[in-house]
Amino acid sequence: MSSFEIALLGIGMLLVLLVIRVPVAVAMITVGVGGYVSLSGWGALLNYAKTSVYYAFSNYDLSVVPMFLLMSQFASKAGLSRALFQAANTFLGHWRGGVAMAAVGGCAGFGAICGSSLATAATMGQVALPELKRYNYSGALATGALAAGGTLGILIPPSVVLVIFAIAVEANIVTMFQAALVPGLLAALGYLIAISIYVRLKPEAGPVGRRAGKGERIAALVETWPVILIFAVVIGGIYMGVFTPTEGAAFGAFGTAVIAFWRGGLRLDGFLDCVKGAAVSSGMIFMILMGADFFNAFLGFSRMPLELADWIGASGLAPIAILMLMLLIYLLLGCVMDSLAMILLTVPIFWPVIAGLDFGMPEGDLKMWFGIIVLIVVEVGLITPPVGLNVFVINSMAPGVRLKETFIGVLPFLASDAIRVLLLILFPAFTLWLPHLLK
Amino acid sequence: MAETDIELARPADPVGRALLFCSYGLAVAGGFLMAAITVMTVASVLGRYLFSAPISGDFELVTMGTAISVFLFLPYCHLRRGNVVVDLFLAWAPRKVQTFFDGVSGLLLAVIAGTLAWRMVVGGFDMHQYNEVSYILALPIWPVFPVAVLALGLLSASCLYTAARDFREITR
Numbered sequence: 133m134s135s136f137e138i139a140l141l142g143i144g145m146l147l148v149l150l151v152i153r154v155p156v157a158v159a160m161i162t163v164g165v166g167g168y169v170s171l172s173g174w175g176a177l178l179n180y181a182k183t184s185v186y187y188a189f190s191n192y193d194l195s196v197v198p199m200f201l202l203m204s205q206f207a208s209k210a211g212l213s214r215a216l217f218q219a220a221n222t223f224l225g226h227w228r229g230g231v232a233m234a235a236v237g238g239c240a241g242f243g244a245i246c247g248s249s250l251a252t253a254a255t256m257g258q259v260a261l262p263e264l265k266r267y268n269y270s271g272a273l274a275t276g277a278l279a280a281g282g283t284l285g286i287l288i289p290p291s292v293v294l295v296i297f298a299i300a301v302e303a304n305i306v307t308m309f310q311a312a313l314v315p316g317l318l319a320a321l322g323y324l325i326a327i328s329i330y331v332r333l334k335p336e337a338g339p340v341g342r343r344a345g346k347g348e349r350i351a352a353l354v355e356t357w358p359v360i361l362i363f364a365v366v367i368g369g370i371y372m373g374v375f376t377p378t379e380g381a382a383f384g385a386f387g388t389a390v391i392a393f394w395r396g397g398l399r400l401d402g403f404l405d406c407v408k409g410a411a412v413s414s415g416m417i418f419m420i421l422m423g424a425d426f427f428n429a430f431l432g433f434s435r436m437p438l439e440l441a442d443w444i445g446a447s448g449l450a451p452i453a454i455l456m457l458m459l460l461i462y463l464l465l466g467c468v469m470d471s472l473a474m475i476l477l478t479v480p481i482f483w484p485v486i487a488g489l490d491f492g493m494p495e496g497d498l499k500m501w502f503g504i505i506v507l508i509v510v511e512v513g514l515i516t517p518p519v520g521l522n523v524f525v526i527n528s529m530a531p532g533v534r535l536k537e538t539f540i541g542v543l544p545f546l547a548s549d550a551i552r553v554l555l556l557i558l559f560p561a562f563t564l565w566l567p568h569l570l571k
Numbered sequence: 572m573a574e575t576d577i578e579l580a581r582p583a584d585p586v587g588r589a590l591l592f593c594s595y596g597l598a599v600a601g602g603f604l605m606a607a608i609t610v611m612t613v614a615s616v617l618g619r620y621l622f623s624a625p626i627s628g629d630f631e632l633v634t635m636g637t638a639i640s641v642f643l644f645l646p647y648c649h650l651r652r653g654n655v656v657v658d659l660f661l662a663w664a665p666r667k668v669q670t671f672f673d674g675v676s677g678l679l680l681a682v683i684a685g686t687l688a689w690r691m692v693v694g695g696f697d698m699h700q701y702n703e704v705s706y707i708l709a710l711p712i713w714p715v716f717p718v719a720v721l722a723l724g725l726l727s728a729s730c731l732y733t734a735a736r737d738f739r740e741i742t743r
Contacts (some may be wrong), residue, residue, distance in 0.1 A: 183694045183698070186719065251641065375616050407605075407606070408599070409607070415598075415644035415648025
């Protein structure tokens with residue numbers, strides 16, 4: 133059996149293991165180990181395993197992950213979500229569907245200090261859902277807006293998933309974060325437009341809220357200063373090269389912790405909860421990284437990704453068709469799989485293929501363009517059936533709204549996502565403008 | 572991303588309680604280490620810009636500290652069922668089938684973590700023998716390994732425990 137065939141067999145077995153509910157990390161290690169042994173023997177594997185996990189974990193770029201997770205935990209306890217929602221509401225509330233728009237705006241603001249989608253959805257949901265109910269918004273629009281708005285947590289930097297993508301393709305995390313900003317803002321804008329079209333078709337779903345005066349608006353905006361300050365320091369500092377992403381994340385975690393103690397009433401037991409939460413999410417991510425380390429060692433040995441890239445490059449298929457095929461695979465995988473696991477599993481195979489095709493841009497730009505598109509497409513998995521985690525979380529917080537209603541409520545936002553992905557594919561400038569400007 | 576965070580019912584038996592207690596202890600220790608690294612990094616950056624006096628080798632401390640704390644997180648993460656599974660195809664299968672495969676996965680991870688612990692014992696001795704140190708501070712690397720072995724050992728034991736519990740649940 134050629135090594136190419138062994139690699140294909142390995143991928144097949146991996147899928148079988150995933151189907152029988154073996155955790156992604158365990159399945160990747162098992163197949164990685166099996167493939168490694170069949171290609172280079174037990175001795176090599178046992179030797180590799182002596183230090184490989186240490187080296188996989190002691191990577192300076194990766195240390196940004198636990199810190200951003202800690203930051204997300206503190207941010208959700210800092211009591212900032214109410215201020216963000218109120219501020220957005222004073223500006224948008226008097227429009228038709230305005231309170232739902234304010235929920236999306238709040239999510240965008242929260243996403244600027246939080247790198248996690250579920251945390252963003254859940255934190256904003258606590259504040260915004262009761263308000264949406266008070267203004268008689270339909271359950272579908274209220275929960276749909278928040279479930280979709282939650283994905284802004286990952287699209288707007290900082291973003292843990294983007295860090296993992298950057299490490300997987302050996303891209304610069306700083307330029308990746310720069311590339312994410314405009315598409316992230318575009319996402320927020322697209323969601324606002326989706327709401328305004330939706331309420332035009334169904335006016336009863338999103339009644340007009342209260343109009344706020346100018347003074348009230350300014351006062352509400354001032355209340356959000358900790359968010360603005362933390363975002364400016366962390367993301368601004370990373371963009372301008374004042375410090376590394378890890379140092380920025382440290383400032384972010386420290387800053388949100390201070391705010392959480394000072395304004396959010398965080399005490400020792402709350403602090404322990406934050407630490408526990410960050411520990412569980414970090415453990416989960418690093419388990420998958422450990423799996424990816426073994427799985428990629430196996431794939432690398434088999435040379436399958438390179439041969440596949442050569443083969444596809446020589447096949448004469450249009451690059452854009454191959455890109456579309458990959459995005460379709462992400463959409464399908466996203467229905468059943470976690471976004472991070474999906475990226476670590478597919479990027480070692482997909483990236484060499486993309487890098488080998490001619491999209492008319494240098495490799496550095498290609499990494500950003502492809503990365504941001506993949507980021508959006510894998511995030512769609514969080515709001516599509518059957519396992520849209522954001523949908524489940526928001527739905528469980530809204531008693532009396534059926535799950536089906538939330539999935540229907542998400543549809544306008546999915547349409548907005550689809551349009552945005554097409555725009556970003558057709559106009560790479562959306563993604564590349566800011567990194568080129570700051571270079 | 573999936574912060575699957577389902578609270579493990581407090582185990583009634585002493586073995587389960589002891590495992591959860593130890594894992595929790597390690598995770599909290601790792602969390603405090605992480606917090607300490609965070610504060611150290613902030614101090615180093617402030618020192619660099621305000622007093623032109625960064626903490627030398629902060630980069631290495633962050634890297635090694637992160638590795639240690641992440642190893643310490645692993646057992647607790649498993650006991651809290653934090654591992655990501657693809658939950659679709661078996662979602663409609665009888666509960667016993669799901670539990671059976673959970674048990675199988677637990678056994679698999681127990682073997683993997685146990686083997687890794689064994690290999691990292693050897694790796695740690697190698698690091699010690701060849702006197703591997705970090706670039707700037709010349710910190711020895713080997714002390715990370717006993718911590719990793721401890722955490723992986725506890726992870727392996729926890730996996731055996733959850734696997735045994737899963738299999739017992741089926742036969743009941």
